[in-house]
Amino acid sequence: MPSPFAAATDMLSHAVFALLLLVFTGGTQSDKVCSYHDIVEYLNLTADSSLYKTTRPVLDHTHITVAELDVILMAILSVVEKTQTFVPFIWAMLKWKDERISWDPDQFCGITKFSIPRDLIWKPDLYIYEMIHKDESSVNPLLFVSYNGMISSEEDMKVVSTCKLDVHKFPFDTQSCNLSIGSALHCVSEFHLIPSSNSSRATQYSHEVLKSQGEWEFLHLSIDTNIFRYEDKMWEQLIYTFTMKRRPLLHVINFLLPILFFLTLDLSSFFISDHRSEKLGFKVTILLAISVLLLILNEILPAMSNETPLIATYSIVIFGLMLLSLLETILVTYLLDKDQVLQRELWLKKQEELSSDQQEAEKAKKTFCWCICKAYESEKQGDVPLQAEEVKTITQSAEPQVLLLIHQQLKELQEGINMHTGYRARGGKFVRWAERINQVYFVLYSTTVVVFLLHIFTEWSS
Structure with missing residues (x-):
């Protein structure tokens, strides 16, 4: 049998536990369901x-x-x-x-x-x-x-x-x-x-x-x-x-670099001989390619802007430089063609001046041949030969005319060949002008391109 003291202690502990449970559960022991x-x-x-x-x-x-x-x-x-x-x-x-x-x-x-x-x-x-x-x-x-x-x-x-x-x-x-x-x-x-x-x-x-x-x-x-x-x-x-x-990588690859490559090709075209007709067609092809890229740019940029886009300035300036380069090539080609026409006119005039000399030479040739043949026939028939002094005089007077005639014919043949192959005589007035224009324009063109590209890329990076 437990003692009364032990029973009282158990009851007290249960009461304390119940009190603590009430405190920590908000004073209620019932489980409330909420929604x-x-x-x-x-x-x-x-x-x-x-x-x-x-x-x-x-x-x-x-x-x-x-x-x-x-x-x-x-x-x-x-x-x-x-x-x-x-x-x-x-x-x-x-x-x-x-x-x-x-x-x-x-x-x-x-x-x-x-x-x-x-x-x-x-x-x-x-x-x-x-x-x-x-x-x-x-x-x-x-x-x-x-x-x-x-x-x-x-x-x-x-x-x-x-x-x-x-x-x-x-x-x-x-x-x-x-x-x-x-x-x-x-x-x-x-x-x-x-x-x-x-x-x-x-x-x-x-x-x-x-x-x-x-x-x-x-x-x-x-x-x-x-x-x-x-x-x-x-x-x-x-x-x-x-x-x-x-x-910007996509636009650099698809637009900026192609235009730069076309500009490089245009610069390299200065090393193509001006006597070749392919140079003009080459420059026209490059200009058309730039025009296609400008149409692509028109689809990207807005119609109105407060300031002109640098990429538009970049494209238009390069397009303008290539256009001037094409015009310069047309001018040089015109000067060379004009020089060719002038050389042909001079050649025809020289032919007219030499026609009279050619006739005299032909006459001297016939006289010389006639004298030789005459002397040969007289000797063969037993006739009295001509005096040696007479034959020598006739030969000496006709020989230079024959040589001159042969020289003139060879010269005419050479000039005809030169005219057929498109050769322009060096030292002509228009040829010298064309060469000078080419040299000056190439220097100005190269300098302008370098200065412009440095300026535009500085603006982009600022």
Whole structure:
């Protein structure tokens, strides 16, 4: 049998344990079952009730509704220079307080948050001022409601917005595009929008979750507040500025380098002989190739810009230099052809001057042959031969004329061959002009190309 003292001790220990159990269990030992439906019924958040969605969620109309907005860049879908549009994919979280919603979590088994359809409650009418196309992606159908009245909404959206692009340094440009977010109906005295994260945190989060950049490299995201006045009221905007840098490799390979290669070919064409007709056709072919590249550039750049893009200056100047080079080749070819015509006229004139000498030489040749034949026949027939002095005199007078005739015929044959093969006599007036023009233009052309390329690449890199 246990002693009365031991029994009293057990009873005391059980009482202390029961007391402690009551303290740590909130004073009740019964297990209460709660559901979200209980809170909905308590708040009267039903589809039939319009209490929470008709007016701004304040108990006193002088209270300002404060909303916190957090925007993170998920992807850069496209930046179109031709239409001046910026298409990002962003994640946005908006939080605001509804003063009419509150409950005690202790009365509902510690429930502090639950989700409801977004059509059951008032939402801020936020508007992106730069958006030009309505977002057609699916909308998150739920909102989260907290016991203290804080409402939070999360959205993923594709934004097609207008952006003023500066393509002066295309394709080595850096662009900044804004998304201005604000209420369309509520002014500053009713609605106040503040950023949830500062610029550095938003930039860090964007770099961490960024999934696609494509042609563009995301640099940073800055957040500013803008207040403007309209019809004696002040309106507030949060301006998110996305700064990004273009990756120029594709445009360098497809456009800048081909034009540079064509320019090199045009410079090398100065080493082609001007007597060959292929030089003119070669330069025309290069000029046509540059024209095709200019058509491609026209499809990339916008029709209007504050400043002339450097790539347009680069293309037009090189096109102009090649055009001047073509005109110079045409001028040189004209001078050489004119020199050829002049040489032919001189040759024909010389032929006319030599025609009379040729006739005299032919006559002397016939006289010489006649004398020789006459002497031979007289000797053969036994007649009295001519005196040696007479034969010698006739021979000496006719011999130079015969040699001159042979020389003239050989010279005519050589000049005919030279004219047939297109040979221009060196030392002609027009040939000397053509050579001088070629030398001067090549020096000026090379110097201009080097100076221009150094200047344009310095502008691009600055």
